[in-house]
Amino acid sequence: MSALSRPEFHSEEAAFAHLEKIVWAGEPVCPHCGSLDRLTKVKANPEKRIRVGLWRCGSCKKQFRATVGTVFEHIRLPLHKALQAVYLMTSSKKGISAHQLHRVLEITYKSAWFLAHRIREAMRDGNLAPMGGDIPATTDAPTHSCLPSASPQPSSFGSINES
Numbered sequence: 357m358s359a360l361s362r363p364e365f366h367s368e369e370a371a372f373a374h375l376e377k378i379v380w381a382g383e384p385v386c387p388h389c390g391s392l393d394r395l396t397k398v399k400a401n402p403e404k405r406i407r408v409g410l411w412r413c414g415s416c417k418k419q420f421r422a423t424v425g426t427v428f429e430h431i432r433l434p435l436h437k438a439l440q441a442v443y444l445m446t447s448s449k450k451g452i453s454a455h456q457l458h459r460v461l462e463i464t465y466k467s468a469w470f471l472a473h474r475i476r477e478a479m480r481d482g483n484l485a486p487m488g489g490d491i492p493a494t495t496d497a498p499t500h501s502c503l504p505s506a507s508p509q510p511s512s513f514g515s516i517n518e519s
């Protein structure tokens with residue numbers, strides 16, 4: 357066993373469960389209307405292109421995932437790989453290059469570069485705490501301090517594609 361053998365680094369379901377615990381402190385919140393009620397989890401179905409971690413709000417009828425408002429919002433990489441990147445970058449004293457992420461995570465250099473850039477930006481804000489450990493729970497906000505709200509210039513980062 358090692359820190360990297362934790363389920364959230366290998367399974368997309370576990371990755372979302374982990375993020376949901378951090379972002380929502382166990383209680384989902386609709387990021388569109390703030391509703392805490394009538395939120396239902398949508399079962400993932402790759403055939404119908406229904407992604408893992410999807411929720412539906414019965415109040416505003418919109419769909420959302422726990423990634424909304426976090427550094428993971430517009431990335432198209434699997435969340436468990438992005439969590440690995442955060443772990444590697446925050447646990448390494450001297451940091452880790454995009455090239456190293458590209459090799460270790462087996463993602464394209466372009467994806468690695470965007471991801472590293474985003475994570476570094478979040479760390480520079482002082483808002484990104486290491487993954488794991490004690491996480492103070494709040495229920496009054498849909499985001500958590502270690503997951504900064506949408507980065508100030510999300511469009512300039514574009515989407516991160518694995519291919």
Ligand SMILES: [Zn+2]
Nearest residue numbers: 386389413416
């Ligand atoms: Zn809603």
